[in-house]
Amino acid sequence: EAQVTQNPRYLITVTGKKLTVTxxxxxxxxxxxxxxxxxxxxxxxxxxxxNVEVTDxxxxxxxxxxxxxxxxxxPLILESPSPNQTSxxxxxxxxxxxxxxYNEQFFGPGTRLTVL
Amino acid sequence: xxxxxxxxxxxxxxxxxxxxxxCSFPSSNFYALHWYRWETAKSPEALFVMTLNGDEKKKGRxxxxxxxxxxxxxxxxxxSQPEDSATYxxxxxxxxxxxxxxxxxxxxxxxx
Numbered sequence: 001e002a003q004v005t006q007n008p009r010y011l012i013t014v015t016g017k018k019l020t021v022t023x024x025x026x027x028x029x030x031x032x033x034x035x036x037x038x039x040x041x042x043x044x045x046x047x048x049x050x051n052v053e054v055t056d057x058x059x060x061x062x063x064x065x066x067x068x069x070x071x072x073x074x075p076l077i078l079e080s081p082s083p084n085q086t087s088x089x090x091x092x093x094x095x096x097x098x099x100x101x102y103n104e105q106f107f108g109p110g111t112r113l114t115v116l
Numbered sequence: 117x118x119x120x121x122x123x124x125x126x127x128x129x130x131x132x133x134x135x136x137x138x139c140s141f142p143s144s145n146f147y148a149l150h151w152y153r154w155e156t157a158k159s160p161e162a163l164f165v166m167t168l169n170g171d172e173k174k175k176g177r178x179x180x181x182x183x184x185x186x187x188x189x190x191x192x193x194x195x196s197q198p199e200d201s202a203t204y205x206x207x208x209x210x211x212x213x214x215x216x217x218x219x220x221x222x223x224x225x226x227x228x
Binding site: 105 | 150152158159160161162165205207214215216217218219220221
């Protein structure tokens with residue numbers, strides 16, 4: 001089954017304790033992206049990757065790191081989480097969303113993170 | 117700063133009513149406009165990807181139109197059903213960036 005998986009689905013942690021949220025897709029997609037969802041703000045892009053070893057900042061990259069060592073995986077790293085990073089996080093993948101044929105993004109199930 | 121606005125913010129309709137919402141985006145440097153349906157406790161799922169001015173797309177009772185010159189897209193739902201209750205998101209792509217900019221969504225609730 002074609003899918004995007006994220007782990008963990010729920011996480012409660014404390015300020016400053018490094019964490020990684022994994023994202024994996026089995027559709028051989030080049031493009032992968034991380035978003036955060038906050039009430040009233042919509043989905044905001046954190047980082048994206050056009051392909052292996054190619055990553056770029058989205059609109060809200062501060063406090064986050066990513067890596068793309070393999071095509072299928074795109075982990076999100078919070079080196080020193082803070083309470084303002086409490087949010088719902090989505091990973092997404094697609095072929096090429098902004099080049100022909102303008103493919104839609106496939107979203108993972110989401111990770112709800114609480115930083116105390 | 118690229119801004120994508122959706123209206124209304126929320127909508128409550130009776131089963132059987134038809135409804136529509138708007139997505140407004142910058143009219144310059146347009147590349148693509150995506151529509152997603154996001155049910156509570158699930159992930160957003162793509163409805164349409166639209167690229168050409170005048171595009172019209174249809175999936176069952178849901179259809180969308182696109183006007184790139186004036187910077188808006190309409191999403192229509194004909195004969196709303198309770199299972200249509202969801203948040204509808206649009207996302208704008210500009211050719212001078214690889215990012216999709218999402219609107220804040222329109223939350224639709226359909227009452228039986």
